[in-house]
Amino acid sequence: MRILALNWRDVGDPLGGGAELHLHEILKGAVAAGHEVDLVVSGYRGAPPQETLDGVRVHRRGHWAVANFVLPGVCRRLLREGRYDLLVEDINKVPFYSPLFAGRVPVLAVVPHLFGATVFREANPLVASYVWAAERLLPLAYRGRDFEVISPSTRDDLAARGLDAARIRTVYCGNDARRLALPAPPPRDDPPLLVSWSRLRRYKSVDVALRAFAHVRREVPGSRLVVMGRGPDEARLRRIASRLGLGRDVVFAGFLPGAELAATLHRARLFLNPSPKEGWGLTVIEAAACGLPTVASDRPGLRDSVRDGETGLLVPYGDERAMAAAAVGLLRDDARWQAMSAAARAWAGSFSWERCVRESLDVFADVAAQRGRP
Numbered sequence: 001m002r003i004l005a006l007n008w009r010d011v012g013d014p015l016g017g018g019a020e021l022h023l024h025e026i027l028k029g030a031v032a033a034g035h036e037v038d039l040v041v042s043g044y045r046g047a048p049p050q051e052t053l054d055g056v057r058v059h060r061r062g063h064w065a066v067a068n069f070v071l072p073g074v075c076r077r078l079l080r081e082g083r084y085d086l087l088v089e090d091i092n093k094v095p096f097y098s099p100l101f102a103g104r105v106p107v108l109a110v111v112p113h114l115f116g117a118t119v120f121r122e123a124n125p126l127v128a129s130y131v132w133a134a135e136r137l138l139p140l141a142y143r144g145r146d147f148e149v150i151s152p153s154t155r156d157d158l159a160a161r162g163l164d165a166a167r168i169r170t171v172y173c174g175n176d177a178r179r180l181a182l183p184a185p186p187p188r189d190d191p192p193l194l195v196s197w198s199r200l201r202r203y204k205s206v207d208v209a210l211r212a213f214a215h216v217r218r219e220v221p222g223s224r225l226v227v228m229g230r231g232p233d234e235a236r237l238r239r240i241a242s243r244l245g246l247g248r249d250v251v252f253a254g255f256l257p258g259a260e261l262a263a264t265l266h267r268a269r270l271f272l273n274p275s276p277k278e279g280w281g282l283t284v285i286e287a288a289a290c291g292l293p294t295v296a297s298d299r300p301g302l303r304d305s306v307r308d309g310e311t312g313l314l315v316p317y318g319d320e321r322a323m324a325a326a327a328v329g330l331l332r333d334d335a336r337w338q339a340m341s342a343a344a345r346a347w348a349g350s351f352s353w354e355r356c357v358r359e360s361l362d363v364f365a366d367v368a369a370q371r372g373r374p
Contacts, residue, residue: 001368002036002083003027004105006075006098007090008067010041010058012051017199018282019092019112022150022173022356024056026110027088029357030364031055040074042067068094076101086368092279094134097141108367110148113279113301114138114157115203121276122203139163146367148360151280153300171360174353175285180262185290191222192269192331195292197283200231205297207240208274208320214244215324220331225250225272226264265290269337270327273302276317281305284312285351288344293337295326311344 009016011024027037031054043049043060051058059078062070075087075098089098090110099107114135120128139162147168149155159165194216196209206227213225227237227250234252241250256264265271271287271294278301284294285305294312296302306312313330315322330337 001030001085001364003030003038003086003088003364004075004078004084005037005039005056005088005090006071006096007039007041008064008093009044010039010053010060012047012053012058013041013044015044015064018173019090019279021282022112023088023090023110024054025174025353026357026360027056028054029353030361033357033361035361038078040071040078042071068096072096072098072101079103079105085371086364088364091138094131095138095141097137099142099145104371106367106370107142107145108148108364109142109145111154111158111279112150113154113277116157116277118203118277121205122201136161146363148363149279151301151304153304154279157300169363171356171363172351173280173282173285174356175282175289175348175351176353177289177349179258180265180286180290182262182266185266186263187267188269189224189267191224192220193264193267194223194225194270194272194327195228195264195268195287196225196272196274197228197287198273198275200227200229200233200237202233202236203276204231204233205274205276205318206233206237208297208318208323209272210237210240210244210246210250211320212272212274212323212327213250214246215321216327216331217246217249219324219328223249223331226268227252228254228256228261228264230254262290265292268292270295270330271312272323272327273297273306274317274320274323275299275302278302278305285348288312289348291341291345293330293340293344295323295330307343307347311340311347 009020011020038057040059042064049060061074087102087105087107092112119131150173155168155170198204271292273296281302294306296306297317298314299317308314313326
């Protein structure tokens with residue numbers, strides 16, 4: 001097949017995240033399987049307009065802030081210049097509405113998750129309303145099109161919006177267990193170390209983890225929290241930590257390279273994930289691969305990546321006391337923690353990028369076969 005893919009960012013973008021990694025692994029796997037792949041994305045400082053990454057031809061144009069106005073034009077040009085068998089659009093921000101310009105080329109929409117009302121936690125009312133309204137048009141713009149989603153939560157979200165459930169296929173994210181493996185893992189810190197790991201954006205609700213940790217610290221003296229990740233909400237989160245009197249017991253570590261990230265996850269005892277919504281929870285699975293149970297919000301995506309009572313615990317979203325109580329209970333019950341740690345490793349070990357790529361390419365082939373059908 002010759003595949004044209006469309007996303008806001010590529011895996012090399014400093015602002016990229018799990019959605020970009022997910023699509024890149026699939027497209028890289030498509031190239032390895034003998035397919036041709038072009039990827040259209042927005043540019044970023046220092047990036048060349050064209051580059052080949054793992055065999056994927058990347059076309060960068062414009063800036064992410066205007067990507068939904070600029071990138072469809074780039075796709076139209078490529079569609080005119082060459083015969084493509086499939087257009088893959090990754091919908092993880094504002095949709096590009098690719099069916100409007102794909103012509104007779106079959107479209108597959110890959111959806112990690114949709115923002116829904118959570119966008120109002122992040123953006124100003126004008127921008128949030130724009131994103132919310134753009135998502136509301138999905139059933140109209142993508143009627144009769146196929147979707148690949150990464151979790152049952154996202155499948156249910158799309159179906160609830162009126163999209164055909166029969167055309168929504170779930171393919172779980174992969175996981176590279178080798179990425180964070182250590183030949184001789186360090187012992188778990190005592191007093192315990194907790195982590196919170198995500199982009200530092202307001203809608204991720206990392207402030208809930210900070211408030212929960214304030215309760216944990218009172219119950220488990222000497223415990224510490226490392227906040228991993230970077231983003232525009234860091235300054236506000238630092239102020240909250242200061243107001244809570246957390247002092248040196250909370251460290252904002254920013255982006256951690258592989259070896260340092262692995263060492264931190266292997267030293268930690270719990271991962272606090274207070275997000276209101278995820279597509280899946282790739283960080284949950286990566287932490288689980290290091291034997292780290294998660295205490296998370298009982299919300300979409302996290303309900304899929306955390307097996308409640310087995311690999312971690314789910315608590316009501318926004319309830320810092322419930323999150324703290326669950327964390328303290330695990331920290332005080334070593335036998336239960338050990339059982340959850342072992343179960344988390346086994347759960348993470350059941351996911352691989354090889355399986356994700358294989359199943360995704362099966363979906364690609366099925367959708368591409370629709371070309372020319374009435």
